[in-house]
Amino acid sequence: MILEELRRVDSHPSADELYLMVRRRLPRISLGTIYRNLDILTEAGEIRRIDSGSTLKRFDGTTAPHHHIRCVRCDRIADAHIEVKIDIDERIQRLTGFRILGHHVEFLGLCPRCHTQPAAQPSLAPEIPTAPVTRT
């Protein structure tokens, strides 16, 4: 049922948000169970855990390869369904000695809501956009 709820939305809820969602259908469920099943589902490859932004982790019901865009102000995450060509994995492998398993592009920006409201929020994202904007 956790999986169902996660697949039902196209947002990227945190464990806590999912807890609230699932609890509407399963009022006695506990947060611990949410976390435990989120782990299981992640390891089973049914969902994706998104580690970025704040310490809080978000989850993605879609495992199909796609990238994300994160609002540097409110931490909201949206999907960036766009194809990015990166075929330099082998080179990185040589340069770093790592065995590369994959890669993920994260775009940073301001979501429509934060973009419109110029007023400062409780905590302005202290983050400076990390990305080099390389042009072709």
Added chain:
Amino acid sequence: MILEELRRVDSHPSADELYLMVRRRLPRISLGTIYRNLDILTEAGEIRRIDSGSTLKRFDGTTAPHHHIRCVRCDRIADAHIEVKIDIDERIQRLTGFRILGHHVEFLGLCPRCHTQPAAQPSLAPEIPTAPVTRT
């Protein structure tokens, strides 16, 4: 002095590791001060905060544009000094409604150490980052 220590290494220490490093020179410094200054330095654009992997955040003394590669097993981070061409910011902007500020590519893989040791470790010692994992 925090900045000095961070710039001295080419690893990506956590606040706690930095605390241990700095404390060798400033024995009375507190963790709170480390965090506070790390925030200031990040907002000033002197360093970069890396949000990925575990809940723990790591810091990068280099602000020059580059990407990272993270070991999915031990969470170690190395630099991927390689140019990635991405020329689709405007398209993402249209598709998502976000105002794009930048992007960052994260490669995932196994670091040389974890790659060699197939056995799973309970919790890899969070060694003080003096030894660089890789150099470029």
Added chain:
DNA sequence: TTGAATGCAAAGTATTTGCAGTTTG
């Protein structure tokens, strides 16, 4: 009936914050 899954609460990890004392210009 037995192993797996759960609720609950306590513990754990990483980070932030209040405050009084200290330093700096």
Added chain:
DNA sequence: CAAACTGCAAATACTTTGCATTCAA
């Protein structure tokens, strides 16, 4: 001296875990 900074400890935010209980095959 005022403003900024610090140590310390308490507080916070999120996640994990132990254990007794419940569930399902």
